[in-house]
Amino acid sequence: MATRAQFEANVMQHLDAAYNLARWLARNDADAQDVTQEAALRAFRYYDGFRGGDARVWLLAIVRNTFYSLHASNAAAITESYDEALHQRADECTPDPEALALRSSDAEQVRAALERLPSEYREVLALREFEECSYKEIASITGLKIGTVMSRLARARERLAAELIGTESTP
């Protein structure tokens, strides 16, 4: 039986990581706080079943599952409203180095472009770039194969690059 002290020491220290993933998935603060709180409480209930290993990876997997279970209908809405035709540039997938160099300095543009991506791309980018997870860690958080993690990251970056170039050419 685990006590709060153990949970505090092993899990609560990763609250920033948990919130960051929830925030990028939910795309707003209120939902992200709900998801993080629910995930932390679930983690506490599951904590007896946690058999060591990386507590951060374990918590992030719970955050992700919590988001999709609380926001199943939202997730569907997000996916459906994502209009592929408007984003076809991404499939041409040749990030133009100069266009990227121009855009990269503007954090607000990057944030907005990232938020326009579908959740499956936002989550791999958030895990890789913000939490600096390895492919193996991302695979265990998302349940994807390592090979799929690599190809999804590649597509996520291509999409993001296209989004950034797209916003630049829009007046």
Place this chain on the structure above:
Amino acid sequence: MNCTEARALLHGYLDDELDAARSAEIAQHLSTCAECMARYRALENLQQSLRMPHLRHAAPSALAARIRAHLPDETPVRMQRRSWRWPALSAALAASLLIAVAITGWQAVQLRAHGADALVTEAVSDHVRSLLAAHLIDVRSSDQHTVKPWFDGRLDFSPQVKDLGAQGFELIGGRLDVLGDERVAALVYKRHLHMINLFQWPANGAASEEPTEQTRNGYHAIGWREGGMQFLAVSDTADLNAFVQDFRAAVPLGSEPR
């Protein structure tokens, strides 16, 4: 290493996920190819721009306090946990079903909008990647009775797996892959030294279509639709036409007498 191979692995290189030998090959290629180098720099640039500190959200301080206020002093004992776990499991199951339904509805729209050309380009790039990274074959078996059941439960459709050994196409294995954001089955066959990737996924009611061939960077790609499934075969072998003919003519697993 040529440009196609290098580009397939550029993200792995950027993320420092390749083995030393492969990294050295990429570094060597980048030092001699200005175009790939520019592409790599663009990716580095993109990564840098994502790693600006204020893009990472820190938890509001009130959140930790609120969570602590809700935590009991001890985790529940086993019996309580079990009674809680079942509803949680079924909620998770319901959620994943909902997502699956949403994705299926979305695929039909998505595939239409998604240019067939972009799909072929992506399939070729998946093909190249599968040749380079050994872990991209998830189930390694020449036995169709091993490969087919492996896919069941991992996909919401059942791919056609056929034994073409007699025709000179040896089944090597299979893996899950993604094409145009869609989970697809990839079967890997081998003809002499040439690998063939056969991607397949549900056609979502689209009408059957005879095979058409395209070429990308020296790779052949043949796509066709039949029996409610979309097929896309990719290889560098000139025998790909024969492969497609043989595959279509062969009896699928499950309908032949055991």
